[in-house]
Amino acid sequence: MIAYKFKYMGWVLLTCGSALAILYHINRIAIMAPVLAVHSSYVQTRYFAIIQTNIYEEITLICFLVGFLLIVFSREKKEFHEYKSLRDQSWRIGILLNSALLAFSILFIYGKGFASILIVNIFSTFAIYYLVFLVKKARWKLGIRE
Numbered sequence: 001m002i003a004y005k006f007k008y009m010g011w012v013l014l015t016c017g018s019a020l021a022i023l024y025h026i027n028r029i030a031i032m033a034p035v036l037a038v039h040s041s042y043v044q045t046r047y048f049a050i051i052q053t054n055i056y057e058e059i060t061l062i063c064f065l066v067g068f069l070l071i072v073f074s075r076e077k078k079e080f081h082e083y084k085s086l087r088d089q090s091w092r093i094g095i096l097l098n099s100a101l102l103a104f105s106i107l108f109i110y111g112k113g114f115a116s117i118l119i120v121n122i123f124s125t126f127a128i129y130y131l132v133f134l135v136k137k138a139r140w141k142l143g144i145r146e
Contacts, residue, residue, distance in 0.1 A: 001073060001074065001075045001079075002070070002073050002074050002075070003074065003075065004074055004075045004076065004077050004079075005074075006070045006073075006074045007070065007071055007074035009067075009070055010066075010067045010068065010069070010070030010071035010074065011067070011071065012067070013063045013064075013066050013067030013070065014063070014064065014067030014068065014071065015067075016063045016067075017060050017061070017062075017063030017064040017067055018064075020056070020059065020060040020063060021060050021064075024056060024057070024060060029056050030054045030056060031054060031055050031056045031059070032052055032053070032054055032055075033052070033053070033055045034050050034051070034052055035050070035051060035053055035055060035058075036048070036049075036050055037049055037050070037051045037053075040053075061119075061122070064122075064123050065122070065123065068123055068126035068127070068130075069126070071126070071130060072126050072129060072130050072133075076137075082140060083137065086133060086136045086137055086140060087133060089132075089136060090129050090130075090132040090133035090136055091129055093128070093129075093132045094125050094126075094128040094129030094130075094132055095125060095129075097128050097132075098121070098124050098125040098128055101121075101124065102117070102121055105117040105121075
């Protein structure tokens with residue numbers, strides 16, 4: 001676990017990622033830049049090539065990824081020994097629920113909708129874990145044991 005102060009930076013990055021995603025959805029913003037592509041397959045397939053691409057999406061996804069990582073791996077302001085067990089349980093539940101959602105999507109969602117699900121799936125395990133952890137932590141503080 002990393003220091004609690006990193007949780008703030010995580011929330012800032014998550015908020016920035018959300019704002020960037022909303023702006024992209026509304027305006028289809030493009031920031032064209034040359035990047036190293038290990039694999040690129042648009043008009044032609046290329047390997048280890050410098051290509052010109054819209055990096056706006058990558059910036060948005062990195063904000064989400066790093067934001068979630070900082071949030072879920074930061075300690076709480078007051079860290080109790082019992083939180084380790086709650087975190088372990090929350091990870092298991094998060095992975096199982098995310099897998100169930102992915103299986104449902106594989107069976108019932110097709111085309112561009114499925115591509116969107118795959119993008120969301122990059123972050124959904126973190127989000128589900130954190131929500132489950134917050135619920136378990138609140139129940140623990142209230143003395144509700146399972």
